[in-house]
Amino acid sequence: MPTLTYRDALNQALREEMQRDASVFLMGEEVGVYQGAYKVSRGLLEEFGAQRVVDTPIAELGFAGIGVGAAMAGLRPVIEFMTWNFALLALDQIVNAAAKMLYMSGGQLRMPIVFRGPNGAALQLSSQHSQAWESWLAHIPGLKVVAPATPADAKGLLKSAIRDNNPVIVLEGEMLYNLKGEVPEGEHIVPIGKADVKREGTDVTLICHSKTVSVALKAADQLAEQNVSAEVVDLRSLRPLDETAIVESVVKTNRAVVVEEGWPHAGIGAQVVDIIQREAFDHLDAPVQRVTQADVPMPYNKHLERAAKASPEKVAAAARRVLYLE
Amino acid sequence: MEEGRLVKWAKREGEAVKTGDTLAEVETDKAVMELVARADGQLIKVMVAEGTTVPVGNVVAYIGQPGEKVDGAEPAPAAQKGAQSAVSGAREPTPPPTPAPVAVPAPFDATRVKASPLAKRMAQDTGVDLKLVQGSGPGGRVVKRDLEGVQAVAPAAASVVPRTADRAPRTGAPYEDVPLTQIRKTIAKRLAASIGPIPHFFLTTEVDMERAAEARDALNKQLGDQGKVSFNDIVIKAVALALTKHRACNAWFQEDHIRYWNEVHIGMAVAVEDGLITPVIRDADRKSLLEIGTEARELAQRARNRRLKPEEYTGASFSVSNLGMFDIDQFTAVINPPEAGIIAVGSIVAKPVAEGSQVVVRRRLRLTMSCDHRVIDGATGAQFLKTLKQMLENPLAMLL
Numbered sequence: 001m002p003t004l005t006y007r008d009a010l011n012q013a014l015r016e017e018m019q020r021d022a023s024v025f026l027m028g029e030e031v032g033v034y035q036g037a038y039k040v041s042r043g044l045l046e047e048f049g050a051q052r053v054v055d056t057p058i059a060e061l062g063f064a065g066i067g068v069g070a071a072m073a074g075l076r077p078v079i080e081f082m083t084w085n086f087a088l089l090a091l092d093q094i095v096n097a098a099a100k101m102l103y104m105s106g107g108q109l110r111m112p113i114v115f116r117g118p119n120g121a122a123l124q125l126s127s128q129h130s131q132a133w134e135s136w137l138a139h140i141p142g143l144k145v146v147a148p149a150t151p152a153d154a155k156g157l158l159k160s161a162i163r164d165n166n167p168v169i170v171l172e173g174e175m176l177y178n179l180k181g182e183v184p185e186g187e188h189i190v191p192i193g194k195a196d197v198k199r200e201g202t203d204v205t206l207i208c209h210s211k212t213v214s215v216a217l218k219a220a221d222q223l224a225e226q227n228v229s230a231e232v233v234d235l236r237s238l239r240p241l242d243e244t245a246i247v248e249s250v251v252k253t254n255r256a257v258v259v260e261e262g263w264p265h266a267g268i269g270a271q272v273v274d275i276i277q278r279e280a281f282d283h284l285d286a287p288v289q290r291v292t293q294a295d296v297p298m299p300y301n302k303h304l305e306r307a308a309k310a311s312p313e314k315v316a317a318a319a320r321r322v323l324y325l326e
Numbered sequence: 327m328e329e330g331r332l333v334k335w336a337k338r339e340g341e342a343v344k345t346g347d348t349l350a351e352v353e354t355d356k357a358v359m360e361l362v363a364r365a366d367g368q369l370i371k372v373m374v375a376e377g378t379t380v381p382v383g384n385v386v387a388y389i390g391q392p393g394e395k396v397d398g399a400e401p402a403p404a405a406q407k408g409a410q411s412a413v414s415g416a417r418e419p420t421p422p423p424t425p426a427p428v429a430v431p432a433p434f435d436a437t438r439v440k441a442s443p444l445a446k447r448m449a450q451d452t453g454v455d456l457k458l459v460q461g462s463g464p465g466g467r468v469v470k471r472d473l474e475g476v477q478a479v480a481p482a483a484a485s486v487v488p489r490t491a492d493r494a495p496r497t498g499a500p501y502e503d504v505p506l507t508q509i510r511k512t513i514a515k516r517l518a519a520s521i522g523p524i525p526h527f528f529l530t531t532e533v534d535m536e537r538a539a540e541a542r543d544a545l546n547k548q549l550g551d552q553g554k555v556s557f558n559d560i561v562i563k564a565v566a567l568a569l570t571k572h573r574a575c576n577a578w579f580q581e582d583h584i585r586y587w588n589e590v591h592i593g594m595a596v597a598v599e600d601g602l603i604t605p606v607i608r609d610a611d612r613k614s615l616l617e618i619g620t621e622a623r624e625l626a627q628r629a630r631n632r633r634l635k636p637e638e639y640t641g642a643s644f645s646v647s648n649l650g651m652f653d654i655d656q657f658t659a660v661i662n663p664p665e666a667g668i669i670a671v672g673s674i675v676a677k678p679v680a681e682g683s684q685v686v687v688r689r690r691l692r693l694t695m696s697c698d699h700r701v702i703d704g705a706t707g708a709q710f711l712k713t714l715k716q717m718l719e720n721p722l723a724m725l726l
Contacts, residue, residue, distance in 0.1 A: 254470060282447045283443070283447075285443075285444040285470040324464075
């Protein structure tokens with residue numbers, strides 16, 4: 001199986017879907033001539049031409065709205081945001097137009113659109129450009145939200161997103177674009193709504209998604225040195241959530257730690273904990289712990305930034321707490 | 327424990343306190359315990375005067391920030407048992423206070439068991455009584471690991487004849503619950519109906535203490551300043567070792583089952599000013615004479631000062647009561663339920679005894695065992711006493 005970076009896996013998914021279906025087109029800032037701020041659209045303008053790889057002005061609300069209209073007219077737009085921090089300007093189109101169109105048209109207007117771009121903190125981009133938006137987006141009925149952690153899942157989930165007849169949010173990890181991994185060639189589809197066990201274990205379940213999967217895997221390595229066997233469950237899809245996978249793992253390990261890049265208040269982890277307490281109550285040996293970004297705007301200072309982020313050490317410490325080891 | 331008397335405040339209003347600081351001494355029905363702070367701050371309001379008795383869970387003081395107001399923190403009228411309420415009831419009602427209330431600890435409340443949901447389900451599946459499990463989680467929460475290895479009630483098919491006379495297996499489980507057989511249930515019911523709730527019977531034997539005395543003298547000479555071995559220590563050690571060979575006597579009567587202990591925890595009756603209490607020497611069979619002696623003296627001293635913690639005077643599997651120091655030759659002790667037996671130790675008396683055809687003077691000790699007939703039958707108790715007698719008459723037998 002070929003080894004690709006996360007960005008090239010996304011590129012492969014876009015290319016394959018654009019080859020497969022002429023109604024698929026890509027639109028966003030710098031996606032054409034510049035080949036994408038993160039080079040996800042490398043070579044696409046050359047292959048598919050300016051009608052299907054469209055450079056836009058710096059006007060997120062505008063081009064998101066053009067995408068919504070195109071989807072209503074029967075095309076399959078892929079809207080790239082340079083980062084999800086900028087997509088705030090387009091939330092009216094995403095939340096009030098795309099998410100509600102099928103419902104408010106009485107089922108007459110489908111909305112096969114993908115909104116994608118990098119999400120979460122990178123390094124020293126400060127408060128306004130270091131945010132994880134998944135809990136905002138997963139809150140909205142009518143949207144599907146995926147957040148792949150590996151190149152293979154990035155390809156498989158983007159292909160599923162493009163083929164879906166509903167609006168799908170694809171949250172790409174800003175720090176993951178250079179991550180390498182094996183990616184199946186051709187028709188590789190990862191279904192939306194299915195979590196994936198990235199590491200099997202018996203003592204505690206670490207539930208995570210996107211960049212925090214690598215954080216949890218490092219924590220699992222640290223815990224293994226202390227004879228603790230941690231299971232790492234990658235949610236992959238945040239709406240719908242794979243409740244079965246979450247519950248199955250917690251029933252096995254009796255303990256859970258939920259890790260995310262976002263803030264603690266009303267975060268994705270809060271939703272996961274709700275599922276666990278309701279569906280696995282009699283299997284819990286300890287209250288579920290959460291590891292999140294500190295409840296502050298992301299500091300610019302690099303030491304403070306590091307202290308504010310979820311880390312393998314914080315995850316391992318939380319795991320030891322649910323195991324009553326400290 | 328349902329209520330406690332606030333004996334003495336260790337901190338005064340206005341003093342700074344840290345988590346873990348002793349705030350006050352609280353007297354329960356068994357001991358005087360320390361009430362410790364569970365928050366940092368200032369002791370801003372004391373709600374209960376010294377000498378007052380208050381129910382468990384009642385607010386006795388507030389810890390907060392300097393200057394913080396605790397109006398409205400009136401003690402509940404029902405809380406006052408003594409007449410020495412420090413606060414009058416004349417204040418106007420105001421919203422509830424923000425500082426963390428400090429409640430009288432309830433270490434001995436066996437009615438509420440804290441257990442994780444998983445532990446509760448495991449206990450239900452296996453028939454383990456959570457009240458009897460020591461929780462290792464925060465605040466004594468019973469968690470999964472506390473139940474792993476705990477013996478469940480044995481399945482009915484395996485309960486035909488409990489092999490109680492076996493040596494206690496050292497399996498890691500602290501005890502084994504054996505359900506009552508029908509005949510045992512009938513014995514229990516009939517004997518209990520005949521004399522009081524616990525059908526006592528008594529077995530007395532006289533032990534020659536010459537060799538034990540020689541051994542004790544030699545040990546004490548060797549120890550010099552390092553400590554002293556007493557006859558009581560030797561008796562406790564011998565009782566503990568004999569119990570390991572007669573598990574049938576190291577047991578608790580538990581209404582619908584008998585609990586045969588695999589561990590030996592000896593309760594040691596100690597007279598205190600207003601009664602008696604039995605601090606426990608745990609795993610006495612595995613402790614050296616010197617360890618037993620040191621621990622016995624330390625526990626007795628703290629018992630007399632009423633400074634024992636609840637876990638130090640509960641959980642004995644068998645007891646020893648000694649009135650030898652009062653020149654009592656022989657007496658019968660009352661069983662401390664749910665234990666099934668207790669040994670009453672008299673004084674060592676030099677007396678003429680026949681040795682072959684000669685009359686010689688020997689130091690002799692009379693031991694009387696009280697047995698709960700629901701658990702221990704006459705022959706069972708007699709066999710145990712015989713082993714105990716052999717160990718005391720020939721201390722080397724303790725090594726067997």
